[in-house]
Amino acid sequence: MAITGGCQCGKVRYAMHVERVEKPHVCHCRMCQKATGGVFAALAGCAKASLEWTAGDPAFFASSSLAMRGFCRDCGTPLSFAYTTPEARIYVTIGSLDDPDAAGIEIQYGLESRIRWVEFCEAVPGEITGDSADAQAFFAGMVNNQP
Numbered sequence: 001m002a003i004t005g006g007c008q009c010g011k012v013r014y015a016m017h018v019e020r021v022e023k024p025h026v027c028h029c030r031m032c033q034k035a036t037g038g039v040f041a042a043l044a045g046c047a048k049a050s051l052e053w054t055a056g057d058p059a060f061f062a063s064s065s066l067a068m069r070g071f072c073r074d075c076g077t078p079l080s081f082a083y084t085t086p087e088a089r090i091y092v093t094i095g096s097l098d099d100p101d102a103a104g105i106e107i108q109y110g111l112e113s114r115i116r117w118v119e120f121c122e123a124v125p126g127e128i129t130g131d132s133a134d135a136q137a138f139f140a141g142m143v144n145n146q147p
């Protein structure tokens with residue numbers, strides 16, 4: 001069994017070889033808003049080694065010095081997000097899953113940028129970007145490639 005999904009034109013397809021997605025979440029940060037063109041990103045993860053691109057090759061944009069975002073070069077659908085180091089997980093966009101219902105969110109990130117009228121997930125626990133010393137150290141040297 002695999003959890004599958006793909007872009008809107010169907011050229012890029014993926015399979016997550018896991019029983020269930022890890023850490024399904026929304027991120028309200030400005031970078032995710034820009035990257036998706038939406039009012040937040042909805043993402044669900046698995047180990048990088050568990051994700052297989054089964055059709056087509058996504059294009060990637062380094063949205064910062066720390067992260068790569070995959071998308072379909074033909075139709076533009078945002079498909080993936082992964083930190084380049086040291087995170088071993090890659091996330092796919094929940095909207096690109098064949099069964100988004102299977103990825104109910106468990107946490108929300110980037111609360112500092114949450115758009116005021118986005119209120120659907122009030123009951124889901126959340127945190128602010130860089131809210132811990134570890135997170136501050138991780139983001140300290142990041143170069144943002146989104147002008």
Ligand SMILES: [Zn+2]
Pocket residue numbers: 007008009010011012072073074075076077
């Ligand atoms: Zn496509």
Ligand SMILES: [Zn+2]
Pocket residue numbers: 027028029030031032033041109110
């Ligand atoms: Zn984000």
